[in-house]
Amino acid sequence: MIRHIVMWKLKETAEGATRAENARKLKEKLEGCRDIVPGILQLDVGIAAPGLESTYDVVLVSDFADKAALDAYQVHPTHEALKAFVGKVRETRECVDYEV
Template identity: 60%
Template sequence: MIKHIVMWKLKDHAEGADRAANAAELKRRLDGCAGIVPGMLKFEVALAQPGLEATYDAVLYSEFESKEALEAYAAHPTHKAVIPFIASVREGRQCMDFEV
């Protein structure tokens, strides 16, 4: 199994909206990627919660049964359609894939 974790720090303002609005839109768009390929076992998008410690604004936690399933997700048109928006609103990104 492959775990795929991505965190984003968002710009204060981008795409005509503030950080909170862009975080909500990022989550909405990424939530649309859940279940788009066979072998996706888990897919969860969460936003930083007020009052709790967070150095990033959004996180994706996902699990795939294989490297091939993760690659299929990365290449899927629904996923590819989300990338330009995220790229335009993000200040930073961290990613880690690991096998368990």
């Protein structure tokens, strides 16, 4: 199994929306990817809680049956559309993939 974790720090404003609004949009778009390819075992999205120390705004923690499932997810049209949105609203991105 492959665990895929991605964190984004969002711009203060982008695409006519605030950081908080874009965080909610990103969460919704990511959750829409939950069943786009076979082999997605779990997909959770979190938004940093106000008042708690955080260096990133949105986190994705997802598990894939294998690398082939992760690879299929990466190039799926729904995910490609999501990446276009993220490119406009993100300040930075960090990612780690590892075997569980």
